[in-house]
Amino acid sequence: xxxxxxxxxxxQSAQALRDGQLLGLPTETVYGLAANANDDAAVxxxxxxxxxxxxxxxxxxxxxxxxxxxxxxxxxEFAQRLMQAFWPGPLTLxxxxxxxxxxxxxxxxxxIGLRCPSHPVAQALLQAxxxxxxxxxxxxxxxxxxxxxxxxxAHVQSELGPELLILDGGExxxxxxxxxxxxxxxxxxxxxxxxxxxxxxxxxCGRAVLGxxxxxxxxxxxxxxxxxxxxSHYAPRAKVRLLSAPDIAAKLQALGPHANNLGVWSAExxxxxxxxGAGAGAGVLWREQASTAEQAAHDLFSVLRDLDARxxxxxxxxxxxxxxxxxxxxxxxxxxxx
Numbered sequence: 001x002x003x004x005x006x007x008x009x010x011x012q013s014a015q016a017l018r019d020g021q022l023l024g025l026p027t028e029t030v031y032g033l034a035a036n037a038n039d040d041a042a043v044x045x046x047x048x049x050x051x052x053x054x055x056x057x058x059x060x061x062x063x064x065x066x067x068x069x070x071x072x073x074x075x076x077e078f079a080q081r082l083m084q085a086f087w088p089g090p091l092t093l094x095x096x097x098x099x100x101x102x103x104x105x106x107x108x109x110x111x112i113g114l115r116c117p118s119h120p121v122a123q124a125l126l127q128a129x130x131x132x133x134x135x136x137x138x139x140x141x142x143x144x145x146x147x148x149x150x151x152x153x154a155h156v157q158s159e160l161g162p163e164l165l166i167l168d169g170g171e172x173x174x175x176x177x178x179x180x181x182x183x184x185x186x187x188x189x190x191x192x193x194x195x196x197x198x199x200x201x202x203x204x205c206g207r208a209v210l211g212x213x214x215x216x217x218x219x220x221x222x223x224x225x226x227x228x229x230x231x232s233h234y235a236p237r238a239k240v241r242l243l244s245a246p247d248i249a250a251k252l253q254a255l256g257p258h259a260n261n262l263g264v265w266s267a268e269x270x271x272x273x274x275x276x277g278a279g280a281g282a283g284v285l286w287r288e289q290a291s292t293a294e295q296a297a298h299d300l301f302s303v304l305r306d307l308d309a310r311x312x313x314x315x316x317x318x319x320x321x322x323x324x325x326x327x328x329x330x331x332x333x334x335x336x337x338x
Contacts, residue, residue, distance in 0.1 A: 001162065001163070001164070001165055001166065002024075002153045002154075002157060002166045002168050003165065003166065003167055003168060004168055005026070005121040005124070005167050005168055005169050009167060010121070010124050010125050010128050010167070011128055012165075013025075013125055013128075013165060013167050014125055014128035014129045014132055014134065015132065016165055017034065017035065017036050017042075017129060017132075017134050017137060018036065018129070018132040018133065018134050020035075020036065020039055020041060020042040020045075021035075021042070021165065022034065022035055022042070022045050022046065022049060022164060022165070023035070023164075023165050023166070023167065024142050024153065024156040024157075024160070024164055024165065024166030024167065025061075025121075025122060025125065025137070025139050025142070025167055025169075026119055026121050026122060026153070026167060026168070026169025026170065026172065027061070027117040027119045027122045027139070027169075027172065028089070028090055028117060028118050028119045028122075028172060028173045028174050029090045029117075029172060029174045029175070029176060029177050029178050029194070029195070030141045030142075030149040030150060030151055030172055030174075030175070030176070030177055030301065031141065031142045031149075031150040031151065031152070031153065031155065031156045031166075031172065032061070032137075032139030032140060032141060032142055033046050033049060033050065033139060033140060033141070033142040033143075033156075033160065033164075034061070034137045034138065034139040035137065035138050035139075036129075036134045036136075036137065036138075037058075037060045037071075037101075037102045037105050037134075037135070037136035037137055037138040038101060038102055038134075038135065038136070040103055040104035043058065043102075043104040043105050043138050044104055046058065046138060046140065047104075049160060049164075050140065050143070050144055050145045051144055051145045052140065052145040053145075054104070054107065054108075055107045055108050056107055056145075057105065057106050057107035057108075057109055057111075057112075057113060057224075057226065058105040058106075058107070058113070058138040058139070058140050059092050059113040059114070059115050059138070059139065059140065059178070060102055060105055060112060060113065060114050060115070060136040060137065060138050061114075061115050061116070061117055061122065061126060061136060061137045061138070061139050062114055062115070062116050062126065062135075062136045062137075063116065063123065063126035063127050063129075063130060064087075064088075064116060065083050065084075065087060065116070067135055067136055068083070068095075068114060069098075070098070070101065070135050070136070071095075071097065071098055071101055071102055071112050071114060071135075071136060072095035072096060072097060072098060072112060072114060073095075073096050073097075073098050074095075074096045075095055075183070076183055076186070078183070078187075078188055078205040078206070078207050079093050079095060079181075079183040079188075079205075081204055081205045081206070082181065082183075082188075082201065082204055082205050083116070085200075085204035085205075086196055086200075086204065087115075087116040088116045088117055088118035088123060089116070089117075089118045089196065090115075090117075090118070090174050090177075090178040090179060090194055090195045090196060091115065091178055091179050091181065091194075091196050092113045092114065092115040092178045092179065092180045092181070092192075092226075093113070093114055093115070093180075093181055093183050094111050094112070094113050094180065094181065094182040094183055094184055094191065094224055094226060095111060095112060095113075095114060095183050095184065096110065096111055096112075096184055097109070097110055097111050097112035098112075102136065102138070105138040109224050111182075111184050111224045113180065113226060114136075115178055119169055119172075119173075120169075121167055121169035122169070125137075125167065141177065142155075142156040142159065142160060142166075143155075143156075143159045143160075144159060144160075146233055146234075146235060147159070147234070147235060147236070148234055148235065148236050148301050148304045148305050148308070148336075149176075149177065149234060149301050150301070150305075151171055151172040151175055151298075151301050151302055152170075152171050152172070152302075153166050153167075153168040153169070155301075155305060171302075172298075173298065174194075174195045174297060174298065175297045175298035175299065175300060175301060175302070176194055176195065176297045176300060176301070176328050176329065176332055177192065177194060178192075178194050178195070178196075179192060179193060179194030179195065179196040179197075179201070179328070180192040180194070180226050181201060181209070182212075182224060182226070184224060187207060187208075187210055188201060188202075188205055188207055188208075188209045188210065189209070189210045189211070189212060190209050190210070190211060190212060191212050191226045192226060192331065193327040193328040193330075193331045194328045195294070195297060195328060197324050197325060197327065197328075198324060198327065199324055233332075233335040233336070233338075234301070234304075234332050234335050234336045235335070235336045235337075235338075236304045236305065236307070236308040236315065236336065237308050238263065238307065238308050238312050238313055238314055238315045239313065239314045239315070240304070240314075240315050240317060240333070240336045240337040241314060241315070241316050241317070241337060242317050242319045242333055242334065242337050243316050243317070243318065243319065244318070244319060245266060245267065245268065245318050248264060248266055248270060248316055248318060249270060251316070252264075252270050252284065259283060259284050260283060261311065261312050261313045261314070262283075262284045262285070262312055262313070262314050262315075262316065263284075263285045263286075263287070263307035263310070263312035263314065263315040263316070264284055264285070264286045264287070264315075264316045264317075265286075265287045265288075265289050265303050265307070265315065265316070265317045265318065266286070266288075266289050266316070266317070266318035267288070267289045267291060267318055269286055269288070270284065270286060285307060285310055285312060287299075287303045287306070287307065289317075289318055289320075293320070293325040293326045293328070293329055294325075296320065296326075296329050297328055297329050297332075300329060300332060300333070301332075304336065317333055317337075319333070320333070
């Protein structure tokens with residue numbers, strides 16, 4: 001059931017979380033499937049609904065920095081700087097977990113991922129939860145495990161069914177999941193790129209950001225598991241192929257009239273597109289890829305879902321530039337194509 005995000009609906013949703021129910025929750029990144037982070041039975045429902053392995057940890061969403069000590073210990077100074085710079089916002093920090101809290105959400109780890117979302121509906125819900133004793137909300141993306149993340153309430157309903165209570169906060173502004181920084185190993189380590197770039201992280205915390213493949217000897221311990229970091233993820237039913245613009249043009253020309261059931265997401269309309277936009281199962285369905293990383297990130301999952309729904313069997317995507325601002329988009333596309 002989709003609810004417009006009124007004061008009454010937010011109060012109803014907060015009570016549902018308090019009662020151990022699941023909720024479709026809008027954030028600025030993607031929609032999440034939410035449960036009370038400290039209710040292990042409710043969190044288990046998330047894993048079951050998504051078909052997600054129970055050892056794959058969830059991100060806990062909090063209303064503000066005030067809730068961090070309830071979930072984490074030994075918060076390093078550089079992590080505090082990142083909170084001050086980017087919270088509320090699309091940044092998740094992996095921190096040492098306080099013993100006995102968010103056990104199921106942690107997926108068996110002694111660390112916990114924390115994020116403070118900026119979406120006004122998410123913020124209103126998290127604030128409404130506090131008086132009810134819900135001090136944080138676990139919320140991975142509201143889709144089947146490994147599939148395309150949802151960026152509208154309708155996407156969530158189509159993915160998880162009409163029985164789920166869903167707060168409608170409109171279309172997600174960012175469109176891809178949060179940047180994840182591991183703060184458990186003495187230095188900031190980028191586990192998942194996103195809207196907030198590596199350069200922005202470095203400028204805010206005053207330290208070089210290491211890659212997830214940095215030598216363990218330099219960090220003392222291996223990286224913790226984190227959401228959205230499997231090699232194959234964010235995948236539609238159609239096969240995704242990443243190609244350069246010349247390769248797309250050449251392959252379309254070679255196929256000619258035999259190009260069928262094919263989706264193309266590229267910066268320029270293919271010259272050899274025979275049945276542009278005519279509908280599922282006919283020719284080539286083209287969608288324009290934005291020229292900016294920010295807009296492309298916003299569009300990415302919606303485009304994949306749209307082309308999938310129209311029945312294409314392959315989606316050819318023009319590989320974005322290999323530049324820092326496109327890192328989050330490239331990461332999602334490479335996982336979708338894996």
